[in-house]
Amino acid sequence: MSKKSSGAAKRYRESFFAKNKLNYALTIITTIGSSILSVVLASFLKGLMDLAGGGNMEQLKRFFILTIALLVGYGVDFLILRTVKYNFMKKAVEGYRNKAFADITARSIGSFGKDNSSNYISALTNDVTSIENNYLLVQFDLLEQILTAVLALGLMIYYSWSMTLVVIVLCILPIAVSMVFGSKVAKQEQEISDRNAGFMAMVKDLLSGFGVVKSFQAQTEATALYGEKNHELEQIKCKRRKTTQLIQIISMMAGFLVQMGVFIFGAYLAIEGQITAGVVVAFVQMMNYILSPINQLPVLLANRKAAIGLMEKLEACCEESNEKERQETVDNVAEGIRFEHVSFSYEEEKTVLKDVSVNFEAGKSYAIVGGSGSGKSTMLNLIMGSYPEYEGSVTMGDKELKKVNTDSIFDLVSVIQQNVFIFDDTIRRNICMFKEFPDELVESAAVRAGLKNLIRENGWDYDCGEGGSHLSGGEKQRIAIARSLLRKSQVLLADEATSALDAETADSVTNAILDIEGLTRLVVTHKLEEKTLTRFDGIVVMRNGRVEEIGTFEELMEKKEYFYSLYQVSRE
Ligand code: ADP
Ligand code: MG
Numbered sequence: 001m002s003k004k005s006s007g008a009a010k011r012y013r014e015s016f017f018a019k020n021k022l023n024y025a026l027t028i029i030t031t032i033g034s035s036i037l038s039v040v041l042a043s044f045l046k047g048l049m050d051l052a053g054g055g056n057m058e059q060l061k062r063f064f065i066l067t068i069a070l071l072v073g074y075g076v077d078f079l080i081l082r083t084v085k086y087n088f089m090k091k092a093v094e095g096y097r098n099k100a101f102a103d104i105t106a107r108s109i110g111s112f113g114k115d116n117s118s119n120y121i122s123a124l125t126n127d128v129t130s131i132e133n134n135y136l137l138v139q140f141d142l143l144e145q146i147l148t149a150v151l152a153l154g155l156m157i158y159y160s161w162s163m164t165l166v167v168i169v170l171c172i173l174p175i176a177v178s179m180v181f182g183s184k185v186a187k188q189e190q191e192i193s194d195r196n197a198g199f200m201a202m203v204k205d206l207l208s209g210f211g212v213v214k215s216f217q218a219q220t221e222a223t224a225l226y227g228e229k230n231h232e233l234e235q236i237k238c239k240r241r242k243t244t245q246l247i248q249i250i251s252m253m254a255g256f257l258v259q260m261g262v263f264i265f266g267a268y269l270a271i272e273g274q275i276t277a278g279v280v281v282a283f284v285q286m287m288n289y290i291l292s293p294i295n296q297l298p299v300l301l302a303n304r305k306a307a308i309g310l311m312e313k314l315e316a317c318c319e320e321s322n323e324k325e326r327q328e329t330v331d332n333v334a335e336g337i338r339f340e341h342v343s344f345s346y347e348e349e350k351t352v353l354k355d356v357s358v359n360f361e362a363g364k365s366y367a368i369v370g371g372s373g374s375g376k377s378t379m380l381n382l383i384m385g386s387y388p389e390y391e392g393s394v395t396m397g398d399k400e401l402k403k404v405n406t407d408s409i410f411d412l413v414s415v416i417q418q419n420v421f422i423f424d425d426t427i428r429r430n431i432c433m434f435k436e437f438p439d440e441l442v443e444s445a446a447v448r449a450g451l452k453n454l455i456r457e458n459g460w461d462y463d464c465g466e467g468g469s470h471l472s473g474g475e476k477q478r479i480a481i482a483r484s485l486l487r488k489s490q491v492l493l494a495d496e497a498t499s500a501l502d503a504e505t506a507d508s509v510t511n512a513i514l515d516i517e518g519l520t521r522l523v524v525t526h527k528l529e530e531k532t533l534t535r536f537d538g539i540v541v542m543r544n545g546r547v548e549e550i551g552t553f554e555e556l557m558e559k560k561e562y563f564y565s566l567y568q569v570s571r572e
Helices: 007-015 021-054 057-105 117-124 126-159 161-170 172-208 210-215 219-271 277-319 376-383 406-412 427-432 439-448 452-458 473-486 503-515 553-559 562-571
Strands: 337-344 353-360 365-370 391-396 413-417 491-495 520-524 538-543 546-551
Touching: 007 057, 007 277, 021 057, 021 126, 021 277, 057 117, 057 126, 057 277, 117 126, 117 172, 117 277, 126 161, 126 172, 126 277, 161 172, 161 219, 161 277, 172 210, 172 219, 172 277, 210 219, 219 277, 337 376, 353 376, 353 391, 353 546, 365 376, 365 562, 376 391, 376 491, 376 520, 406 413, 413 473, 427 439, 427 452, 427 473, 439 452, 439 473, 473 503, 503 520, 538 553, 538 562, 546 553, 546 562, 553 562
Parallel strands: 365 520, 365 538, 413 491, 491 520
Antiparallel strands: 337 353, 337 391, 538 546
């Protein structure tokens, strides 16, 4: 995903607060309450200690009541805090996840393809957990720790400025430890998160390629690869744990030194009669309030920054695809689809389409043939509006496609690919693709796509299986055709849709496409069979990114040029 970032992920931060402001405000208030109560506790300790040094029963009774009040205060504050904080978290994380998914699905097909799918999975799973813990939850910890430390410092100055000065000097040691190790932990944390993402991507590849791995008998290699990544991940986690442990020990010792220092200097001042024993006790308690943010702040802040980075990354990559400049809509293909002097490259160095000019008339059928890598699929990609950065012009119904919103293109155009997306549900729901249609329409689409037999034998509720595992390749293709008929698409693009099928099934699927009247059909195929090719209104022959020849089967055969030689080779 690109690194370009904007507005420090402002849109995502806003998604946390949608209909969640009250929870947020109450969480802040109760967190502040909890900070204040912690400092009050320290002043109580001082009072009690001083009482022990010379007070009366009446004062002790009052203290007892105050202590109960403090305890009740703590309890009430904690109960409210617990409710509002976790309600806030629930809504914030849910809102963020919805927003992230909406942004990802808003990407155009072209820009979606630029990122690896495991990046998206990571953005919606691991990254959310990190944002949850390191950004959302931590903000309240940060507030509580910093506020408590500031209040404690204020109370310290009030009790004794000279003791406070000692505390500040003694804190230099733990601050140094924290600064040295804090960034190291954060870096290791980041590395763990990266390794985790890499590990996930690999597991996904290995499991989704299970069949291939098995049939190539590559289990040993796959296991070794897995083991290696697994080892790397645990290695860095072990390193992080060791660093954390080291910091804990050093901080503990530094903390102990500081506390002893406070005790000793406090005792000296108490003996001198400058402060009471109660002040010493209060100082020792408040030292904890100051040491804890010193130890934790660098790590918390670094992790928080990393979590913001995750949001920025997602925001930047989703913004790239926003279609602000593509405001026009296309609503018909009456004028056909026209390529004029189109040149295009996916990557700068390599031009994939070179000065392509071709006119696909509305309602006719065209075969697009040519060697592998000659640019056939790329032509279809441009018609889908996936890559608007081409030179020249591609028009559909007189609209320039780079200015047209892709949603309006998808209303007109359907694509059938070699891999048909089938989900584990009934045939009917697979044809309807999550939407509702009247029964007659679904039936007529299924019949025109040649699914009559399958449905007669198994019924509409036949379960297609995960990824369509209960269907044959031809049946999946026919479901794809039925889908586009049902959507009343005006243009049907088929990209090597039948290449995985046996010759007979391929023919019958192609014929089903050719039989659909009135639809503009572009069929990319490498099967050069006379009996199907003669049925097309035109054949576009591609070679190295250029249109080499255009004509009907008879015309091209008579010319005896490139297509003729391709045809001859395919028959050998
Ligand atoms: P065909 O469908 O005729 O086999 P394509 O149109 O898919 O060929 O590809 C034409 C050329 O563009 C090939 O050299 C291919 O490597 C390159 N190409 C295709 N898709 C991409 C992509 N998404 N990014 C970069 N290069 C691509
Ligand atoms: Mg292709």
